[in-house]
Structure formats: structure tokens, C-alpha cells
Amino acid sequence: MDSVRLVEMGPRDGLQNEPVQVPTHIKIELVERLADCGLTHIEAASFVSPKWVPQMADGSEVLTAIRRRQGVIYSALTPNVKGLEAALAAGADEVAVFTAASESFCRKNINCSVAQSLERFTPVLQLAHEHGLRVRGYVSTVLGCPYEGDITPAAVARVAGALYRLGCDEISLGDTIGTGTPKKAIAMLSAVRQEVPLARLAAHFHDTYGQALANLYAVLEQGLRIIDSSVAGLGGCPYAKGATGNVASEDVVYLLHGLGLETGVNLDRLVHTGRWISRRLGRVNGAKTGLAWHPNK
Numbered sequence: 001m002d003s004v005r006l007v008e009m010g011p012r013d014g015l016q017n018e019p020v021q022v023p024t025h026i027k028i029e030l031v032e033r034l035a036d037c038g039l040t041h042i043e044a045a046s047f048v049s050p051k052w053v054p055q056m057a058d059g060s061e062v063l064t065a066i067r068r069r070q071g072v073i074y075s076a077l078t079p080n081v082k083g084l085e086a087a088l089a090a091g092a093d094e095v096a097v098f099t100a101a102s103e104s105f106c107r108k109n110i111n112c113s114v115a116q117s118l119e120r121f122t123p124v125l126q127l128a129h130e131h132g133l134r135v136r137g138y139v140s141t142v143l144g145c146p147y148e149g150d151i152t153p154a155a156v157a158r159v160a161g162a163l164y165r166l167g168c169d170e171i172s173l174g175d176t177i178g179t180g181t182p183k184k185a186i187a188m189l190s191a192v193r194q195e196v197p198l199a200r201l202a203a204h205f206h207d208t209y210g211q212a213l214a215n216l217y218a219v220l221e222q223g224l225r226i227i228d229s230s231v232a233g234l235g236g237c238p239y240a241k242g243a244t245g246n247v248a249s250e251d252v253v254y255l256l257h258g259l260g261l262e263t264g265v266n267l268d269r270l271v272h273t274g275r276w277i278s279r280r281l282g283r284v285n286g287a288k289t290g291l292a293w294h295p296n297k
């Protein structure tokens with residue numbers, strides 16, 4: 001059966017914007033519960049400046065304390081060599097660098113131009129590969145920027161292609177503010193796949209305008225098979241005002257299973273994990289499937 005690989009964002013993209021510090025033991029339990037659902041790729045931490053994103057300052061504690069399940073990849077964001085060294089010390093299985101298709105967002109998020117970000121990533125990729133780690137490259141604002149508005153598919157393709165040529169093993173395409181629609185998503189993907197093989201591309205769509213599932217369906221129809229999502233739809237972005245979380249993992253799994261696409265995820269467990277973390281954070285569950293799911297379904 002055709003399958004899709006899910007990359008779970010809840011513990012990183014999901015929590016990074018929480019206004020109140022989430023206790024480290026909750027973060028650890030969240031990662032462990034997600035692995036118990038059958039998710040094989042979990043972005044568990046972020047080694048960024050604690051001055052920029054204080055919520056993620058306990059990345060080392062999280063990565064070193066989790067009970068690891070065999071076969072699960074626990075990854076981390078690393079914007080520079082300093083972050084990579086911390087991620088290596090904490091035992092990350094994979095790391096990710098991140099830039100954007102728009103100059104303004106890149107500057108707000110990582111305090112440099114797109115070109116400077118690529119220069120900064122060169123030693124990160126080299127050192128990560130020397131340690132046998134895969135490196136993911138994120139491109140933010142692929143379907144719209146909070147500061148610049150529309151972003152052309154050509155601009156996204158340029159940055160995605162540059163990351164790929166730099167040595168990124170996989171490129172994740174972020175609709176950071178969730179303004180994309182299916183037609184735009186297809187146009188963007190068509191341009192990017194001229195530069196990066198489709199099998200190396202992931203969709204990372206936020207659901208701010210309720211379009212994420214429609215956009216995912218559109219890119220699935222184009223053959224894309226790696227999807228980023230966040231349990232209970234947790235998240236937002238500190239440098240994108242108003243952005244809501246990633247598309248909810250529960251809703252994505254429900255969609256994929258309905259399409260006959262395998263994920264290896266136990267939806268019932270995932271729903272319970274989504275309900276658990278929503279309760280712990282005092283948040284409304286952002287997964288429609290999480291709200292509707294009934295045990296005998």
C-alpha cells in the first residue's frame with residue numbers, strides 16, 4: 001500500500017509559541033506518548049537562542065531524558081554551529097536548518113539575510129554529515145509572507161534549490177501563515193520540483209485560514225509523500241503574528257487513512273495524546289478529529 005511519512009511537530013513548532021513555560025517533564029511525556037502512537041519522526045527540541053525563544057531553552061534536558069523507542073528519529077532545529085553542537089551533545093538523530101523564501105521574514109526570524117543564512121548553514125551541514133546525521137532544510141513563507149505578502153513560486157524554488165545543493169537531505173516547505181490555497185500550493189510545488197526531487201520534499205502547512213487539509217490533498221495528488229503536522233494543531237510562530245498551529249496530526253491521519261494511505265499511526269492513541277496535551281496546556285483542542293473521535297469508531 002502507498003504510504004506517507006509523517007513528521008510530528010507538536011513538541012517543537014507546537015510548543016515554541018506557548019506563552020507560559022511548559023514544564024520539561026510535560027515535554028518529555030509528550031514526545032514519549034507521540035512515539036507510542038507509532039509516529040517514527042518527531043521534532044523534539046530546538047537549539048536556538050534562549051533569548052529569542054525562551055520556551056525551547058530546555059532542549060538538552062528533553063532530548064537526553066526521553067525514553068527512546070527503536071526506529072524513531074528524534075530531531076531538532078539548529079540555526080547555527082552552536083545549536084548543532086548542543087544538539088549533537090544531547091543525542092539528536094537528525095537536525096534541521098531553517099530559512100525563508102522572503103527576506104523580511106528571514107531577518108525577523110533568524111536575524112540575517114537569506115544569502116547569509118545559507119552561508120551560516122554550510123558548516124552546520126558539513127559537521128552534521130560528518131557525524132552521520134541527516135539534515136532537513138526548512139523554507140518558510142512559501143505561500144505568503146506576513147511582511148511582504150505574496151511570494152512567487154520562483155522565489156521558493158530558488159531557496160529550496162539552494163538548500164538542496166548545499167546538501168540538505170530533505171526540504172520542508174512551510175506555509176508559515178497558512179494563507180495558501182490549493183491552486184497556489186500546486187503552482188509552488190511545480191516550481192520547486194524543478195529544483196528538488198519530489199521524494200525529498202515535505203509539506204509543512206499551517207491552518208490559519210482553514211486551508212491546510214485542502215492544500216495537503218492538492219500536493220498529495222501531485223505525489224508528495226512527506227507531511228509535517230502537529231498533534232492537537234498546537235503551535236504558531238513567534239515571528240508571524242496571528243499564525244496558528246500546523247495542521248493537526250489527527251486530522252491528517254484521518255484524511256490519509258480515508259485515502260487508503262498508510263501512516264503506521266494509531267489514530268485512537270493519537271487522539272488521546274492530543275486530548276491529554278490540550279488539557280495540560282489549558283488549550284482548546286485544535287484537531288477536529290480529536291474533538292469528534294468516539295472510541296468505537
Ligand SMILES: CC(C)(COP(=O)([O-])OP(=O)([O-])OC[C@H]1O[C@@H](n2cnc3c(N)ncnc32)[C@H](O)[C@@H]1OP(=O)([O-])[O-])[C@@H](O)C(=O)NCCC(=O)NCCSC(=O)C[C@@](C)(O)CC(=O)[O-]
Nearest residue numbers: 047048049052053079082083098109110111138140174176
Ligand atoms: C539564529 C539566531 C541565534 C541569531 O541570533 P543573533 O542574535 O543574530 O545571534 P548571535 O550569534 O549574535 O548570538 C546572540 C546570542 O545568542 C546566543 N546564541 C546564538 N546561537 C545560539 C544557539 N543556537 N543556541 C543558544 N544560544 C545561541 C549567542 O551565544 C549570543 O549570546 P550572548 O553572547 O548574547 O549571551 C536567533 O535569531 C535565533 O535563535 N532565532 C531562532 C528563531 C526561532 O527559533 N524561530 C522559530 C523557529 S522557525 C519556525 O518555526 C518556522 C518553521 C521551521 O516551523 C517552518 C514554518 O512554519 O515556516
